[in-house]
Amino acid sequence: MNEKELAQLAIDTALQMGASYADARVIRLQRESLEVRNGNVNGIKQHIEMGMGIRVLVNGAWGFAGNPDLKKSKVEIAVQRAVALAKDSAHLYHKPVELARRKAIVTSWKSPCEQEPFAVSLERKLEALFEIDQILRGVKGVALSESGFDFWKEWQIFVNSEGSAIEQEIIQTGAGFSATAVSDTDVQIRSFPSSFGGQFASAGYELIPTLDLTANAQRIAEEAVQLLSAKNCPSGEKTLILGGSQLALQVHESCGHPVEFDRVLGHEADFAGTSFLTQDKLKHFQYGSEIVNIVADATVPGGLGSFGYDDEGTPAQCSDIIRNGKFVGYLMGRETAESFGMESNGAMRAEGYNHTPIVRMTNINLLPGEHELEEMIASTKDGIWINDNRSWSIDDKRLNFQFGGELGWEIKDGKIVGMVKNPTYTGITPQFWNSCDAIANQKHYKVWGTPNCGKGQPMQVARVGHGVSYARFNNVKVGVGYAE
Amino acid sequence: MLSKKKAQEILADAIAASPADETEVILSGGKTFSTRFTNNYISQNGAQKEYDLTVRVAFGQQVGVASCNIFDGPELKRVVAQACEAARHSKADQDWTAVLDPVEQPEIDFAYQQGTIDYTPHDKAERLAPILKRSAERELTSAGMLVNGDQMLSIMNSKGLFAYQAWTQASFTYTAMAQRQGSAWSEFHTHDVREIEVEALAEQAMARALQARDPIAAEPGAYTVVLAPTAVLELVEFLNYLGFGGLAYSENRTYTAGKLGQQIFDPRISLIDDPFHPLTLGPGFDYEGQPKKALPLIENGVIQHMTYDRRLGAKMGVRSTGHALMPPATMGPFPTNVRLLGGDQSLDELVASTERGIYVTRLWYSNVVDPKQATVTGMTRDGTFMIEDGQLTQPLKNMRYNESLLKAFAHVEGIGNQVCSFQGYFGRLAVPALKLRNFHFTGVSAD
Incomplete structure (x- = not known):
């Protein structure tokens, strides 16, 4: 039997055993990661996995079983297990789960990819990494150079009991490097194009030349060394300009997570937390200033959170989250949407075959504004500009946050006057976004990939995206991490 | 199985x-x-x-x-x-x-x-x-x-080693x-x-959730804190993460670098890596098949040992301590079964001996602010209370902390006698309650 036939067998078996709804996902994942560290190959790892995740509704309650063994007999055992789990859940349900309606879809979809990364030779990949590494290590004072590539190719067939059968293939690529400088009292790191592994996108190997890695290696390494002797970020209320992956992470933590509707309903209360964006706030709450517009867009070509269909078979879509500063939409799946009398906006995703789908970010994008970056800097009297993240923390309702950047640029009277190290800032989410008075234009806009978003019990890691340009915020507390 | x-x-x-x-x-x-x-x-x-x-x-x-x-x-x-x-x-x-x-x-x-x-x-x-x-x-x-x-x-290797x-x-x-x-x-x-x-x-x-209703905002500042084991967990995770990875230590990136044999914490602080203890149970060998032994990391406030795998050990001229992680193990060797030794006071006694302070049930979403100073920030969660005259009194809104672990574990006022087991990010941990003085809260949540 092929994978589709096995998935259909799982559905048929589940229905025969009393399920009112069932879906099955068979997944083949191929992954490769390469890391070069201080002139040496630090690790080359290739990974392949396969398996099937089966989700069933029996007596109005969910059961799920993940199994790597795709023999017919093992698939049937896994279905029996999922059905038994649902039955054990059912007597502790208040009311049966209902799913928002969806039409059956039979189709296939592939993410854009010009150059299959697994077809590129290891020699070529390592050569590119060693070239970066050599530049980084050539800068006096760099103690540690690290560079790496990551590639994923995930093929999936989704079949459900409503007649959907969707085949998808998503190829993703990530690349980046960092330089670390160390003294007896300090460790400073600079990364490119972003912290924590670099830039990630739904793309093939063609992404890598576009990142200009070697062209930026010297500058980044020099900045790491310069940070050791830079002055500390001053403390006080200042204007803050955020860009790049730091603004992406700010959107991720203080907008993306609080609009996940399962958090609002309490499904994550025991782990990731709940949300301050309670149901009474929908369409009433002024989340940010009028120039703040945020969408959840799974259709962006190349976005790390892009796909054709989510893991419930709902088509990828772009929906408003914040419009003119007002909170107007949640991320939802079929169950959570139905509980609110709405339709799913395609945000159900699972890590691999071995996890049940949960509400997830897609690409949560802060839409570009009208300003030039230069003009934003020129009209800042007393500020700090941060692009790359070093540290992040936020409370369980997504209100009180504190972020730290790798490097800050101090702005005085409209001019950049110098580098500061250990830049940190703190705020309360709606106050912070309501202080946003400028967003840079389309020219500066880019979709950043966040490959490590953790949520759910057992925990699942998702790859999501965030489109941002630059944004400016007023009266922000900066220099907050060094209490005396 | x-x-x-x-x-x-x-x-x-x-x-x-x-x-x-x-x-x-x-x-x-x-x-x-x-x-x-x-x-x-x-x-x-x-x-x-x-x-x-x-x-x-x-x-x-x-x-x-x-x-x-x-x-x-x-x-x-x-x-x-x-x-x-x-x-x-x-x-x-x-x-x-x-x-x-x-x-x-x-x-x-x-x-x-x-x-x-x-x-x-x-x-x-x-x-x-x-x-x-x-x-x-x-x-x-x-x-x-x-x-x-x-x-x-x-694990098996081509020389005939086998472990299970x-x-x-x-x-x-x-x-x-x-x-x-x-x-x-x-x-x-x-x-x-x-x-x-x-x-x-x-x-x-x-019972505690009912007691925690109607929280108010406390003024940020330095307080004596009584941290339940569920709160100490986060601090010990970072104490371990920022201090005892052998690779980071060899590259002078840890707060412990150059401090082996030095007392940098309160003499009552002892941390041991021990996969054989029921509270921090794990395999008795690492991912290279190297048998483990209980390894004191901190003893009476003194930094005692660092962790090594075969690759780093050979480079540094020392033997593996049995801390290799799963290949390719790019972050180097690391302790995965750490236990902070308990003290002699119950959690109730730690609270009862506190005239004015803050009781913290959990710390949440902690992250590194400064690796070399071991400064960490995070939030309290699920039950924060004022302590007044030895009693939990007013529930408090969640608070943000920013604290150097070098200071926190030097400012020990008391250690709980019940050591609790947890699953951490890097393996098993076991910790008691702690009472610390001069612990810095820098903000309050809005809800």
Whole structure:
């Protein structure tokens, strides 16, 4: 039997055993990661996995079983297990789960990819990494150079009991490097194009030349060394300009997570937390200033959170989250949407075959504004500009946050006057976004990939995206991490 | 569970399939059954089964790693071939060290409790039913998860080394939420599911959630704090993470660098890495098959030992301490079974001896602000209270802390006598309650 036939067998078996709804996902994942560290190959790892995740509704309650063994007999055992789990859940349900309606879809979809990364030779990949590494290590004072590539190719067939059968293939690529400088009292790191592994996108190997890695290696390494002797970020209320992956992470933590509707309903209360964006706030709450517009867009070509269909078979879509500063939409799946009398906006995703789908970010994008970056800097009297993240923390309702950047640029009277190290800032989410008075234009806009978003019990890691340009915020507390 | 015999057969087949100069093969995985509840009902009930085979081969000093979750016949040969292909196309790893010679391996005979894996989802639903009913009757909302499962780790190399350990694990995490912002938490982790007192843990949290209603904002500043073990957990995770990774230490990136043998913490602080202790149970060997021993990391406030694997040990001229992680182990060796030793006071006594301070149930979403100063920030969660004249009084809104662990663990006022076991990001941890002076809160949440 092929994978589709096995998935259909799982559905048929589940229905025969009393399920009112069932879906099955068979997944083949191929992954490769390469890391070069201080002139040496630090690790080359290739990974392949396969398996099937089966989700069933029996007596109005969910059961799920993940199994790597795709023999017919093992698939049937896994279905029996999922059905038994649902039955054990059912007597502790208040009311049966209902799913928002969806039409059956039979189709296939592939993410854009010009150059299959697994077809590129290891020699070529390592050569590119060693070239970066050599530049980084050539800068006096760099103690540690690290560079790496990551590639994923995930093929999936989704079949459900409503007649959907969707085949998808998503190829993703990530690349980046960092330089670390160390003294007896300090460790400073600079990364490119972003912290924590670099830039990630739904793309093939063609992404890598576009990142200009070697062209930026010297500058980044020099900045790491310069940070050791830079002055500390001053403390006080200042204007803050955020860009790049730091603004992406700010959107991720203080907008993306609080609009996940399962958090609002309490499904994550025991782990990731709940949300301050309670149901009474929908369409009433002024989340940010009028120039703040945020969408959840799974259709962006190349976005790390892009796909054709989510893991419930709902088509990828772009929906408003914040419009003119007002909170107007949640991320939802079929169950959570139905509980609110709405339709799913395609945000159900699972890590691999071995996890049940949960509400997830897609690409949560802060839409570009009208300003030039230069003009934003020129009209800042007393500020700090941060692009790359070093540290992040936020409370369980997504209100009180504190972020730290790798490097800050101090702005005085409209001019950049110098580098500061250990830049940190703190705020309360709606106050912070309501202080946003400028967003840079389309020219500066880019979709950043966040490959490590953790949520759910057992925990699942998702790859999501965030489109941002630059944004400016007023009266922000900066220099907050060094209490005396 | 993959038996020792079956694991040995699979690993031997992989070794036999490898043409490399040296081959290491690791088999790991198991089953997990997780019953998750929310809003007083079971919202997710799942069974997961996953085993991974990881192959590391070396041709001279060219090393490659490949892994897969299917290893029947041709798939097993394919993953070995893939590791070889990666190695042949790689450059020499100048720090590669030959695989370990066969050595007698410790086995922990009490680690696998059949009762834990035989515990059915139906058993779990029956255990949860009364607390979910009681929670609803009291107009509380319960969320949490009851988990049981098993894990195994087995290693073989081309010199004939073989090691195997299987163990069970079970945990209960529980959040009780009351109207008017009341929230409380309890958790328990063990290898024997029969040790989890679900009802008692839930009752304790339900009572505390009611007590935590109507929190007010406290002024940020320096306070004496009493941290429950569930709060100390986060601090010890970072104490370990920022201090005892051998690779970071050798590169002068840890707060411990240059401080071996120096007293930098209160003399009552002792931290030990010990996979043989029931509270921090794990395999008695690392991912290179190196047998472990209990390793004191901090003794009476003095930094004692660093962790090494074979690769880093050879480079630094010391023996492996048995702390290799899963290949390719890019972050180097690391302790995964740490226990902060307990003191002589109960949690109640720590509170009773505090004239004015703050009681913290949990710290949450902590992260590093400054690695060399070991400065960490995070939030309180699920029950923060003023302590006045030895009593928990006013519930408080969640607070943000920014604190150097170098200062926090030097400012010890008291240590709890009950050491609790947890599952951390990097393995098992066990910690007691702590009372610390001059702990810095820098902000308050808005809700």
